[in-house]
Amino acid sequence: MSGIQATKTTEVLTFDLRGETFALEAGLVREVLDVTPETAVPGAAPFVGAVINFRGRVIPLADLRLAFGLGRAETTIDSRIVVIEHDLGGEPTLIGLRADKVHEVTTLNRVDSEPPPSVGMRWRPDFICCLVKRNGEFIVVPDLEQIFTTRGGATGASGPFNLS
Template identity: 35%
Template sequence: MTTPASESQFVTFCLGDEIFAVPVEVVREILDHEDAFKIPHGPDYLLGLRDVRGQGVPVIDLRLRLGMTKTEKTPHTRILVLDVPMNSRMLTLGLVADRVFEVVPFRREEIEGAPDIGVRWQSDYISGVVRRNGGFVVIVDLARLFSSSESALTGVGAQSLEFA
């Protein structure tokens, strides 16, 4: 019998043909895709700001952040609004996903370490890999992905941008 402490819940989503997951506890809500308010001179993966319940939330094209091709909007495109713990503060951001699937439990012993070769993204942004349905689910380490020195998000997310 599996005890609750030996498994964690994850929200799974896809970018192209690849399946990713983030811990369910960081997901605030999942929204339909809407175009964001553009921010001048932002990095290419920063699509802009979106009003989420009165808060200006930076919206990220995760495909671009991971070195993939730009997201093409479809009826299935969603934005995962996340609250990511970053050092002593909380970074709120929206991640664009081609499709959001479900919440699934992964047992700790199922989670393998990140591969070092043969992948399109830098492995230091991967907290683990789970084998599922003949393929892999990549668990994204959001704090690492958005804490690099080149990330303009750490400044944008630190501000509380309120809409009138």
């Protein structure tokens, strides 16, 4: 997320994935939805293996847990879908992201961020923009561009989402 590194502070939406706290730049977030019916897409990469109806539009549903090797999780009363608008290949694209729980919109400070360590991480460091320390705990800021380029196109499609 270049916003945290480019300015002194950035507003983010914080959410949980399997007990870890993640953050997305608030400007990317279009809406937070209760879990909605989804349609599996045969042959799609598991990371983007379904689509949902969002205000009459079909959008891909991505699972960042799979990108980070956290495995699938059961849907609970706290589960949500965070709809973001992310630039993919020069096109603004709506994407649903699964979240185990959505917390709040808050401000993160650049001085509290640091790059992921090159050793000792259980996740791919190139999938993380930075870690931000807040209240004694780390918040993971994912690199959506790297994740969607690497994980979304795993089936050999020309674009990040092979949904056709």
